[in-house]
Amino acid sequence: MTFYEKLERHQQKLSKLAHLNAICGWDQASMMPEGGNEARSEAMAELAVMHHELATASHLAEWFAHAEAESLTKEQVISLKEMKRSWQMSNLLPADLVEKQSLTGSKCEHAWRSQRTENNWHAFSKNLEKVVELSRQEAQIRAEATGLSRYDALLDIYEPGMTTKELNKLFSDVKSWLPNLIQQVREKQNAEKVLTPVGPFPTEQQKSLSLEVMTKLGFDFKHGRLDVSVHPFCGGVPTDVRITTRYDEEDFTSALMGVIHETGHARYEQGLPAQWRGLPVGEARSMGIHESQSLFFEMQLSRSEPFFDLLAPLASDAFERRDDSALSSKNLTLLNTRVKPGYIRVDADEVTYPAHVILRYEIERDLIEGHIEVADIPELWDKKMMEYLGLTTKCNYTDGCMQDIHWTDGSFGYFPSYTLGAMYAAQFMAAMRKEMNVENLIRGRNLQPIFNWLDRHVWKKASTLSTDQLLIDATGERLNAEHFRTHLVERYLK
Amino acid sequence: MTFYEKLERHQQKLSKLAHLNAICGWDQASMMPEGGNEARSEAMAELAVMHHELATASHLAEWFAHAEAESLTKEQVISLKEMKRSWQMSNLLPADLVEKQSLTGSKCEHAWRSQRTENNWHAFSKNLEKVVELSRQEAQIRAEATGLSRYDALLDIYEPGMTTKELNKLFSDVKSWLPNLIQQVREKQNAEKVLTPVGPFPTEQQKSLSLEVMTKLGFDFKHGRLDVSVHPFCGGVPTDVRITTRYDEEDFTSALMGVIHETGHARYEQGLPAQWRGLPVGEARSMGIHESQSLFFEMQLSRSEPFFDLLAPLASDAFERRDDSALSSKNLTLLNTRVKPGYIRVDADEVTYPAHVILRYEIERDLIEGHIEVADIPELWDKKMMEYLGLTTKCNYTDGCMQDIHWTDGSFGYFPSYTLGAMYAAQFMAAMRKEMNVENLIRGRNLQPIFNWLDRHVWKKASTLSTDQLLIDATGERLNAEHFRTHLVERYLK
Ligand SMILES: [Zn+2]
Ligand SMILES: [Zn+2]
Numbered sequence: 001m002t003f004y005e006k007l008e009r010h011q012q013k014l015s016k017l018a019h020l021n022a023i024c025g026w027d028q029a030s031m032m033p034e035g036g037n038e039a040r041s042e043a044m045a046e047l048a049v050m051h052h053e054l055a056t057a058s059h060l061a062e063w064f065a066h067a068e069a070e071s072l073t074k075e076q077v078i079s080l081k082e083m084k085r086s087w088q089m090s091n092l093l094p095a096d097l098v099e100k101q102s103l104t105g106s107k108c109e110h111a112w113r114s115q116r117t118e119n120n121w122h123a124f125s126k127n128l129e130k131v132v133e134l135s136r137q138e139a140q141i142r143a144e145a146t147g148l149s150r151y152d153a154l155l156d157i158y159e160p161g162m163t164t165k166e167l168n169k170l171f172s173d174v175k176s177w178l179p180n181l182i183q184q185v186r187e188k189q190n191a192e193k194v195l196t197p198v199g200p201f202p203t204e205q206q207k208s209l210s211l212e213v214m215t216k217l218g219f220d221f222k223h224g225r226l227d228v229s230v231h232p233f234c235g236g237v238p239t240d241v242r243i244t245t246r247y248d249e250e251d252f253t254s255a256l257m258g259v260i261h262e263t264g265h266a267r268y269e270q271g272l273p274a275q276w277r278g279l280p281v282g283e284a285r286s287m288g289i290h291e292s293q294s295l296f297f298e299m300q301l302s303r304s305e306p307f308f309d310l311l312a313p314l315a316s317d318a319f320e321r322r323d324d325s326a327l328s329s330k331n332l333t334l335l336n337t338r339v340k341p342g343y344i345r346v347d348a349d350e351v352t353y354p355a356h357v358i359l360r361y362e363i364e365r366d367l368i369e370g371h372i373e374v375a376d377i378p379e380l381w382d383k384k385m386m387e388y389l390g391l392t393t394k395c396n397y398t399d400g401c402m403q404d405i406h407w408t409d410g411s412f413g414y415f416p417s418y419t420l421g422a423m424y425a426a427q428f429m430a431a432m433r434k435e436m437n438v439e440n441l442i443r444g445r446n447l448q449p450i451f452n453w454l455d456r457h458v459w460k461k462a463s464t465l466s467t468d469q470l471l472i473d474a475t476g477e478r479l480n481a482e483h484f485r486t487h488l489v490e491r492y493l494k
Numbered sequence: 495m496t497f498y499e500k501l502e503r504h505q506q507k508l509s510k511l512a513h514l515n516a517i518c519g520w521d522q523a524s525m526m527p528e529g530g531n532e533a534r535s536e537a538m539a540e541l542a543v544m545h546h547e548l549a550t551a552s553h554l555a556e557w558f559a560h561a562e563a564e565s566l567t568k569e570q571v572i573s574l575k576e577m578k579r580s581w582q583m584s585n586l587l588p589a590d591l592v593e594k595q596s597l598t599g600s601k602c603e604h605a606w607r608s609q610r611t612e613n614n615w616h617a618f619s620k621n622l623e624k625v626v627e628l629s630r631q632e633a634q635i636r637a638e639a640t641g642l643s644r645y646d647a648l649l650d651i652y653e654p655g656m657t658t659k660e661l662n663k664l665f666s667d668v669k670s671w672l673p674n675l676i677q678q679v680r681e682k683q684n685a686e687k688v689l690t691p692v693g694p695f696p697t698e699q700q701k702s703l704s705l706e707v708m709t710k711l712g713f714d715f716k717h718g719r720l721d722v723s724v725h726p727f728c729g730g731v732p733t734d735v736r737i738t739t740r741y742d743e744e745d746f747t748s749a750l751m752g753v754i755h756e757t758g759h760a761r762y763e764q765g766l767p768a769q770w771r772g773l774p775v776g777e778a779r780s781m782g783i784h785e786s787q788s789l790f791f792e793m794q795l796s797r798s799e800p801f802f803d804l805l806a807p808l809a810s811d812a813f814e815r816r817d818d819s820a821l822s823s824k825n826l827t828l829l830n831t832r833v834k835p836g837y838i839r840v841d842a843d844e845v846t847y848p849a850h851v852i853l854r855y856e857i858e859r860d861l862i863e864g865h866i867e868v869a870d871i872p873e874l875w876d877k878k879m880m881e882y883l884g885l886t887t888k889c890n891y892t893d894g895c896m897q898d899i900h901w902t903d904g905s906f907g908y909f910p911s912y913t914l915g916a917m918y919a920a921q922f923m924a925a926m927r928k929e930m931n932v933e934n935l936i937r938g939r940n941l942q943p944i945f946n947w948l949d950r951h952v953w954k955k956a957s958t959l960s961t962d963q964l965l966i967d968a969t970g971e972r973l974n975a976e977h978f979r980t981h982l983v984e985r986y987l988k
Contacts, residue, residue, distance in 0.1 A: 035716035036734025222529035240530025
């Protein structure tokens with residue numbers, strides 16, 4: 001066996017542990033009864049330690065050296081590079097820190113589920129402080145090893161190559177035109193008459209509709225399923241993708257658009273190349289690219305009148321409301337492109353969404369860099385919400401700084417991916433339009449060419465290219481936020 | 495840290511891996527889409543290898559030696575003995591055999607799900623041959639190490655201390671009176687008028703009823719849940735017990751009695767002592783004792799008129815059939831104590847059930863001892879079914895030798911536990927009756943004293959006593975099959 005082959009086998013073992021973690025994590029969020037959490041957290045922490053021990057095995061240094069001297073195909077060279085990068089990243093953190101993070105994060109996340117409902121910032125912040133402390137330790141270690149700043153070192157986990165410097169530039173650009181754009185859109189939409197569909201929309205019917213729409217969007221049910229969790233996510237493994245949603249019987253569109261979003265994530269996972277399964281090179285390129293696929297499905301593809309022409313009859317049938325004009329294609333389009341500043345990021349429209357991300361980015365950046373503390377969050381949150389969206393969150397932690405799951409388990413550096421994803425998605429759509437008439441395809445109920453384009457340019461590329469190169473190959477240029485602005489102007493001001 | 499403490503810590507680690515295995519196994523049977531199976535099987539096989547490596551760690555030999563010289567409490571001495579027994583048992587098998595068994599069993603089981611429906615013995619037998627071959631290897635290794643016969647060595651895994659010699663004696667006794675008893679009961683029941691409830695009984699209503707009955711039986715939903723699988727089971731971990739059932743819309747009693755059965759298993763698990771959690775001494779004593787708890791719930795407790803007085807109104811309400819005389823207490827009692835030889839073990843009444851077990855016992859015993867081959871099974875099955883129950887299974891593999899999940903993953907030696915469990919359960923009930931009037935308690939809707947008795951005499955004992963000693967402490971005598979015969983005569987011929 002060559003050293004390259006030994007490394008592949010080692011990675012496959014890691015991938016199997018990741019599989020167990022993905023399924024037990026999915027179960028924890030969507031199936032597990034409350035009393036099971038303590039033992040589950042401990043079991044998953046043990047798994048994280050075992051994964052960490054394998055991922056950091058010191059004898060791999062020698063294997064990498066040998067493998068690099070072996071005669072490899074061009075593809076194996078790329079795969080080897082990604083295995084080495086992954087090993088180096090893993091080696092940065094000591095096992096006891098990893099274990100503490102898993103345990104502390106899991107406990108914080110679990111408690112958050114009820115604390116959020118109770119608006120209990122006091123209790124939550126105690127847990128969060130422990131999580132932040134461990135994330136700062138992680139950031140410090142990563143920073144020292146990479147020469148990046150502490151926050152940049154975390155950012156690099158989710159979006160390799162992205163920096164605070166570039167984000168500050170991108171986001172201050174957005175901040176320069178976004179408030180004005182929101183204002184203009186709000187004025188334009190003032191004149192629109194939009195009907196709010198009146199519930200109840202029974203959960204069972206919403207579920208049927210979700211499954212039907214997932215089918216239309218090409219979700220492969222032989223390799224995945226849909227369930228319910230407090231905070232929707234896409235988990236599992238490429239051969240068994242688990243997406244979740246939450247149903248609100250008064251508002252079916254929130255679950256429906258959420259399902260479409262997660263279906264975008266799922267198709268990326270299901271579309272990853274089988275020949276690299278279990279290897280780093282076969283994984284999704286970055287969190288931003290992942291989000292670009294969900295937002296491509298949810299925003300670029302679905303929130304348009306041609307798509308609602310397709311969706312509206314399905315919804316009318318599902319709820320047996322064929323004469324309800326609130327469920328007409330036209331009304332659903334207006335409803336789902338409605339722009340209104342609100343408290344909740346996951347319920348935000350695509351125009352105000354970047355404001356939510358920028359707010360979180362600025363807070364977590366300063367938190368990790370040590371410029372602010374956990375106790376400062378509520379006041380900063382309130383101040384920035386006022387500034388960007390004109391809303392106060394004073395004393396309202398539930399709809400303020402306790403609304404997201406991300407920080408509970410220490411995923412600092414993740415939030416920017418959402419807006420990067422929106423920008424990538426707009427750029428992909430702009431490139432796709434040069435090759436095909438997307439609206440006509442949707443009207444002709446022929447989505448396959450759209451999926452094929454994504455499959456060819458994104459899904460099947462997995463991590464064989466850098467994010468930059470993936471964008472250049474697919475669209476002819478590096479990330480260009482102008483496509484996002486153009487998309488918003490086209491959709492909301494024309 | 496003492497060596498005893500080091501051993502405890504090591505066992506806790508093993509217990510965490512077992513936790514992951516239990517949840518992923520539950521998921522595989524109740525949630526996983528078909529296309530996820532290959533990767534899941536591989537991931538679980540990897541976990542089995544890791545568990546095996548830890549469970550067999552050679553340095554434990556020294557730890558055991560040191561710990562045995564340490565000053566330990568009486569309880570720690572027992573715990574140490576169980577840890578050592580568990581380590582010795584694990585050390586018998588080489589890692590590659592364990593991995594092959596996990597993989598082969600998992601694949602055989604998964605394929606069986608569709609092959610059974612298709613009555614495809616040919617395809618199934620190819621997989622089963624591989625499973626049997628590996629089980630024979632296992633039996634051979636265990637036999638050499640323990641001095642037991644090959645089948646006895648497997649039996650010892652599930653029912654420590656039980657032997658072919660004792661089973662042959664017990665079962666030939668049963669065979670001596672069972673056919674005649676069945677005959678007498680059949681004649682007596684000929685005169686009874688029993689109404690068959692007419693479906694449909696919608697799955698959702700059956701589920702509600704199941705949850706309600708589980709609640710009455712003290713199932714702790716903070717530490718467990720109910721789902722659906724092809725073959726019902728009780729899985730998960732003591733802090734998160736996962737039971738499953740399958741619903742038949744034409745017959746609600748099969749799922750209901752199944753749920754009661756699994757609830758018995760679940761309460762044993764949920765009732766295991768918290769202070770020994772994760773350690774061998776804190777686990778269920780044996781599969782036979784486990785089955786005694788499920789059968790205590792399903793047979794001793796539930797299939798009696800006082801209990802159906804309690805159940806019948808719940809069922810009438812659940813299905814909104816308050817005037818359906820087929821759902822009266824009297825009729826449900828007759829229906830659920832109906833004796834009729836049938837093909838399917840899991841649907842069998844408690845009188846004919848032992849015949850199904852003895853048939854399987856005789857076949858698997860001879861299969862493991864090498865006296866017969868997989869290809870011989872269908873003919874033997876048919877012959878014994880004719881002999882014991884007067885039914886032919888020629889060419890009907892679905893309802894014959896392909897009906898059970900057990901052999902698919904190599905669980906040879908397990909079947910006797912069912913009838914041992916029935917015998918233990920009858921003996922527990924006989925002892926309990928000396929302390930309380932069970933019927934009056936049920937009529938008074940006060941089940942707590944019954945559960946308390948089981949908790950004190952069985953659940954909280956976990957593995958601190960041998961099976962023999964547990965029986966003696968709880969009932970004053972060793973296993974005495976006469977209690978079982980008396981129970982059948984009392985219930986079915988009086
Ligand atoms: Zn997303
Ligand atoms: Zn059972």
